[in-house]
Amino acid sequence: MRDVYAEYQNRKQTYQKKLQEKSQLVNRIGNFRLLTALLGIFSFTLSIIYLNGSSAVFLLSAFFILFLFLVRKHQKITEECNYLSSLVKINQKSVDRINGDWKDFKDTGEDLLDENHMFAQDLDIFGKASLFQWINTTTTYMGRQKLKEFLLYPCQNIEEIKKRQKTIIELSSQIDWRQQLQVEGTVSLVNNRNYLPSKELFKWATKEINSIYTKPWLVYLIRILPLITIIVILLYFFGGLPFYYPFIGISLQILLIAIGYKDRTEDFSLTQNHAPTLKAYKNMVQLIETANFSSEQLLELQEKLVKEEDTALEQLNRLDKIVDAIFHRTSQMYLLFNILFLADYHLKIALESWKKESGNKLPNWFDCIGYVEALSSLSVLSFNNPDWNLPSFTNEKSVLEAKNLGHPLLTEDRVCNDLIIKPPTSILLITGSNMSGKSTLLRTVGINLILAYIGSAVCADYLNCSIMKVQTCMRVNDDLDKNLSSFYAELLRIRDIVKEAKQDIQVFFLLDEIFKGTNSQDRHIGAKAVINNLRQDGAVGLVSTHDLELGALEKEQAGIKNYHFREFYRDNEIIFDYKLRPGLSPTTNAQFLMNMVGIDTNDD
Structure with missing residues (x-):
C-alpha cells in the first residue's frame, strides 16, 4: 500500500526547492533590472555630453529594450513563483488532512448548511469539523455549489453511482492534474475569498448587450473614419491640405469619444476587475479540454466544452485578448491613440460582439468546471485513504x-x-x-x-x-x-x-x-x-x-x-x-x- 503522507511530503519539498531557486532568480533579475536602468541613464547622459544625439538615442533605445526584456522576464518568473507557492500550500494542506489537522481549514462550508435538511446537520456534512471542511478542494463558486449538491442530494440510481465511481477512480490516480486544476483557481483568489466568484461574471456576461455597438453601420464607420482622418493629417503635413480639414476630422472623433464615454469606461472597469478570474477560468477550461480522459462522465463533461465550432477555450481566448487590450487604456499614450483610432469603440464593439456570441454560454462552461472540481474533491478521499473501498x-x-x-x-x-x-x-x-x-x-x-x-x-x-x-x-x-x-x-x-x-x-x-x-x-x-x-x-x-x-x-x-x-x-x-x-x-x-x-x- 502506498505511503500517501510521504508522497505529499516529497511533493511539498520538491516544490519548495524549486520555489527557493526561482525566488533567488527573481531577486537577481530585479537587481539586474535596476542596474540596467541606472546604466542606461548614465550612458545616455555621457553620450549627450561627449558624443552626438544619435548615439545617445541608440544607447538609450538599447538599454530600454533590455530593460523591457528584464521586466517581462521578472514578471514571468514571479508568476511561476506564485504557482509553485500555491503547490506548496496545496500539498501542505494534504499533509494536514492525513495528520488530522484539517479542522483549522478556513472554508468550513457553514454558510451552505440548511438546518432543516434531512441529515446534513446531524451527520456533520457542513460546518466546523465537517465532511465538507475535510474533503473540499474546490476553488470556484460553481465547484463549491456542485460539491454541496453532491453532499445534500446523493444519487439514487445505481448506474449513475457506478459511473461516478469510475470517474473518481480515474481522477484519484491523476494527482498532478488535480493539483494543477486547483492551482489555477488558487493563484487568482483575491480579497481573502474562499473561491473564485461566478455570479458576478454571469451577470456581466449575460447582461443585455448594447445593440448599437453591433450595428453594421457603426462598425464600418469606426473602421473608415480614423482611416480618413489619418489620410487627411498626412495630406496636411505632406500635401499642403488646409489646416481645418484635419482639425474637423480630429474634432469629430473627439466628439464621438465623448458620446457614451462614461458608460464605456464603467464597462471596461468592470471587465478589468474580472480579468484575473476570467484568466483562471480560461486556464481551467484548457486543462479540462486538453486532458486525456477515459471515464464516461468526464468525456461527457469534456464534450460540453468542445462541441461548438469554436471550443470554449477558443472563445475564452478571444475574450482574454480583448481584456488584455482594455488594460492598455491605463497607458499614458492611450489618449492620443484613442483620438486617432477610436480605440474605445473598437474595444467596445469587440466586447459586445463576444457577449452576443458567447456570453450566454459562460454559465454552462463554468458549470462543467464546477462539476469536475467537485469530482476532484471526492477523488481526494480515495487517494488519501488507500485502505478504503468502493461500496x-x-x-x-x-x-x-x-x-x-x-x-x-x-x-x-x-x-x-x-x-x-x-x-x-x-x-x-x-x-x-x-x-x-x-x-x-x-x-x-x-x-x-x-x-x-x-x-x-x-x-x-x-x-x-x-x-x-x-x-x-x-x-x-x-x-x-x-x-x-x-x-x-x-x-x-x-x-x-x-x-x-x-x-x-x-x-x-x-x-x-x-x-x-x-x-x-x-x-x-x-x-x-x-x-x-x-x-x-x-x-x-x-x-x-x-x-x-x-x-x-x-x-x-x-x-x-x-x-x-x-x-x-x-x-x-x-x-x-x-x-x-x-x-x-x-x-x-x-x-x-x-x-x-x-x-x-x-x-x-
Whole structure:
C-alpha cells in the first residue's frame, strides 16, 4: 500500500526547492533590472555630453529594450513563483488532512448548511469539523455549489453511482492534474475569498448587450473614419491640405469619444476587475479540454466544452485578448491613440460582439468546471485513504452489510465495527451507557451511506447496500423564534420521517435517544409506536436509546434486533472499547459518572 503522507511530503519539498531557486532568480533579475536602468541613464547622459544625439538615442533605445526584456522576464518568473507557492500550500494542506489537522481549514462550508435538511446537520456534512471542511478542494463558486449538491442530494440510481465511481477512480490516480486544476483557481483568489466568484461574471456576461455597438453601420464607420482622418493629417503635413480639414476630422472623433464615454469606461472597469478570474477560468477550461480522459462522465463533461465550432477555450481566448487590450487604456499614450483610432469603440464593439456570441454560454462552461472540481474533491478521499473501498449495491431492499465500518472524520483512534441489516431484520435497537459510542455509530453508518451514494470510497473493508433515502433525527434543539420546545421539534422531525417512509423510495432512518425530552412512560410508548410505524412502512434503520425496556421489541415484533455497547472499570476509571455486541446492554454508568464529577449519589 502506498505511503500517501510521504508522497505529499516529497511533493511539498520538491516544490519548495524549486520555489527557493526561482525566488533567488527573481531577486537577481530585479537587481539586474535596476542596474540596467541606472546604466542606461548614465550612458545616455555621457553620450549627450561627449558624443552626438544619435548615439545617445541608440544607447538609450538599447538599454530600454533590455530593460523591457528584464521586466517581462521578472514578471514571468514571479508568476511561476506564485504557482509553485500555491503547490506548496496545496500539498501542505494534504499533509494536514492525513495528520488530522484539517479542522483549522478556513472554508468550513457553514454558510451552505440548511438546518432543516434531512441529515446534513446531524451527520456533520457542513460546518466546523465537517465532511465538507475535510474533503473540499474546490476553488470556484460553481465547484463549491456542485460539491454541496453532491453532499445534500446523493444519487439514487445505481448506474449513475457506478459511473461516478469510475470517474473518481480515474481522477484519484491523476494527482498532478488535480493539483494543477486547483492551482489555477488558487493563484487568482483575491480579497481573502474562499473561491473564485461566478455570479458576478454571469451577470456581466449575460447582461443585455448594447445593440448599437453591433450595428453594421457603426462598425464600418469606426473602421473608415480614423482611416480618413489619418489620410487627411498626412495630406496636411505632406500635401499642403488646409489646416481645418484635419482639425474637423480630429474634432469629430473627439466628439464621438465623448458620446457614451462614461458608460464605456464603467464597462471596461468592470471587465478589468474580472480579468484575473476570467484568466483562471480560461486556464481551467484548457486543462479540462486538453486532458486525456477515459471515464464516461468526464468525456461527457469534456464534450460540453468542445462541441461548438469554436471550443470554449477558443472563445475564452478571444475574450482574454480583448481584456488584455482594455488594460492598455491605463497607458499614458492611450489618449492620443484613442483620438486617432477610436480605440474605445473598437474595444467596445469587440466586447459586445463576444457577449452576443458567447456570453450566454459562460454559465454552462463554468458549470462543467464546477462539476469536475467537485469530482476532484471526492477523488481526494480515495487517494488519501488507500485502505478504503468502493461500496457495492444491490437491487434487493432493506440491505446494509458492512465489515470494519469506521467514522471517516475520526482520523485518530478510530474504532470499526461490523454491521448487518438484511431481511428479515430491518431495525437495529442500540443500547448502551453514556459515552459508550451509540451516537457515533449512528453517524458512522449515516455518513458512510452518503459517501456511498455520491460515488465515493467508504471507510470500510466492505460495504454492500440497497438504495435508500437517509433520514435522521439526532440533534434537535428548541426554537425560541418559533416557540418550539426541543421535544416538539423532535416530534415534527420524526413526523416528517414517518411521512417519508410512506413514499416510493425506501427510507433509512437514524434516531438518536428517541423522545429523550419527555417522561419515561411517554417516551417508551412513543418510541414503540414510531418504531412500529416505520417497520410496517418498510423503512430500515438504527435507533439508539437508554430505555432498556424497548429491548423487548425484539421478541414482540419481527425484524428488530438488539445490539449494545458496554464499558469496563479499572482502577476506579471507566473504559470504553466502542465495540458493538449483540443483545441488550447489561451495564449502566450514570451514577458512576455523577460520583466522578463530584455529585454524591450515595444515600445518607
